[in-house]
Amino acid sequence: MKAVKRSALSVSRTTGRFTSGARILPSFLVAGAQRCGTTSLYRALAQHPLLLKPVLHKGVHYFDAGYQRGLSWYRGHFPLRVGAALLARRHGTGPLAFESSPYYLFHPLAGERIAADLPGVKLIVLVRDPVERACSAHSHELARGFETESNFEYAVELETGRLAGAEESLRARPYSAHHSHRHHAYLARGRYAEQLDRLEPLFGRDRILVLDSHRFFAEPEQAYDRVLEFLGVPRLGCPEFERHNGRPRPKPLPDSVRRSLRDHFEVYDSRLVRWLGGDPSWRR
Numbered sequence: 059m060k061a062v063k064r065s066a067l068s069v070s071r072t073t074g075r076f077t078s079g080a081r082i083l084p085s086f087l088v089a090g091a092q093r094c095g096t097t098s099l100y101r102a103l104a105q106h107p108l109l110l111k112p113v114l115h116k117g118v119h120y121f122d123a124g125y126q127r128g129l130s131w132y133r134g135h136f137p138l139r140v141g142a143a144l145l146a147r148r149h150g151t152g153p154l155a156f157e158s159s160p161y162y163l164f165h166p167l168a169g170e171r172i173a174a175d176l177p178g179v180k181l182i183v184l185v186r187d188p189v190e191r192a193c194s195a196h197s198h199e200l201a202r203g204f205e206t207e208s209n210f211e212y213a214v215e216l217e218t219g220r221l222a223g224a225e226e227s228l229r230a231r232p233y234s235a236h237h238s239h240r241h242h243a244y245l246a247r248g249r250y251a252e253q254l255d256r257l258e259p260l261f262g263r264d265r266i267l268v269l270d271s272h273r274f275f276a277e278p279e280q281a282y283d284r285v286l287e288f289l290g291v292p293r294l295g296c297p298e299f300e301r302h303n304g305r306p307r308p309k310p311l312p313d314s315v316r317r318s319l320r321d322h323f324e325v326y327d328s329r330l331v332r333w334l335g336g337d338p339s340w341r342r
Contacts, residue, residue, distance in 0.1 A: 078133040082110070082142050085154035086180040086289060087172065089257075090163025092247055093194040094184040095271040098301055100158040102282055105297040108145060108153040109289075110137045117159035121168040121175075123240075126233040129175055154289060161240060163253050166225045167232060173260040181261060182285060185330065186271040187340035188248025189319045193311065195244050204241040211315055214244055221246060245322065251329035268333040272340065275301065 088096050088103075097116065104111040112118055112135045120132040136155045145153045162168040163183055172179060196213055199205035207213040220238035228236055247253075250268075257266060267288045274281040278299035286293055311319075330338050 077138065078130040080138050080140070081133045081136045082139055082153075082155045083133055083136060083176060084156050084179060086156045086182060087162060087176075088156065088158035088160075089168075089172075089181045089183055090160040090247075090253070091183065091185055091191065091250060092160040092164070093191050093198060094160070094186045095274055095301075096158050096160045096184055098299070099182070099184060099269075099274065099281075099285070102278065102297045102299055103156065103285065105295070106286075106291065107294055108149055108151065108291055110142065110145075110153050110155040112136055112155075112157045116157065118157050119159045119161060121171045122159065122161045122165040123235060125167075125171055132175075149292075149294070151292065154291065163250075163257075164239075164243065164247050166228055166256075169257045169260050178265075179261075180265045180267070180289065181257065182288070183250070183254065183266065183268045184271040184274065185250045185268060185334075185338065187338075188245075188250070188323045188327070189311070189316060190340075191248050192244040192319065195247065199241045204237070210244075210311070213242070214319075217242060217244055217246065245319075248323060249326045251326045251333075254330075254333060266333075268330070270334055270339050 088100055090096065100111070100116050103109045114135055118124070118132060118135045120127065120135075124131070135157070137153075142153050142155075162172065172181075192214070193210060196205060196210045200208060205213065207216060217238075220242045224236045224239035228234060228239065254266065254268065267285065269281055269284070282297065282299070283293065327338050327341050
């Protein structure tokens with residue numbers, strides 16, 4: 059079954075590459091953060107008739123891990139212009155293609171590449187309690203076999219050494235990969251303000267929407283409407299809101315560890331106020 063699926067994906071990619079000139083590029087991206095509800099938001103948005111997801115899968119990962127493949131390869135993942143034109147005639151407004159690759163927010167070169175290849179694109183970023191995000195990411199990477207250290211606290215201690223020189227390496231060799239940068243950045247990925255500060259000069263404040271994922275899950279209709287307003291798309295129908303890619307909660311952190319991590323993130327969380335329009339929900 060896996061071989062059949064791989065073969066079908068290969069055929070679809072080849073077809074997409076050959077017809078790339080007839081396909082549309084994304085108008086917006088769900089850029090991250092990892093383990094913050096990006097899959098749940100993606101699936102809710104994909105139910106909208108004017109928001110067109112990639113042909114093959116949620117995340118194309120072109121601007122982080124696949125940039126050497128070229129823009130024609132990337133374009134080949136999206137719907138044909140003729141289908142988009144039919145939707146425009148039916149609804150009186152043009153559809154928007156999109157994808158969701160949560161490593162885009164953290165990769166040091168992704169923002170520059172997106173700004174160069176997709177002028178005018180908008181970005182959606184979700185953020186959650188960075189302590190919870192770190193625990194969730196550790197469980198996620200363990201389950202996928204990308205992490206070998208089962209003790210979360212020790213994995214956090216290892217992070218500084220694992221990530222030492224990672225950004226410099228990725229910039230020096232733009233088409234390379236760094237395993238720990240992608241899979242072991244438990245604290246670094248939760249310093250959201252650092253990543254948003256890198257994107258703001260490239261896109262401008264008005265083209266980046268930051269959502270508190272705790273509020274998204276608590277009041278999904280309101281968050282969904284904010285996204286549609288940000289994109290300039292009318293509401294058509296009512297999507298089903300479900301949690302996706304959730305994992306069982308790991309054992310509770312010792313209070314001392316949780317306090318230490320909350321103290322670590324405090325200065326970064328405070329810098330989210332201007333992006334969220336108020337304090338992050340986990341700091342209230």
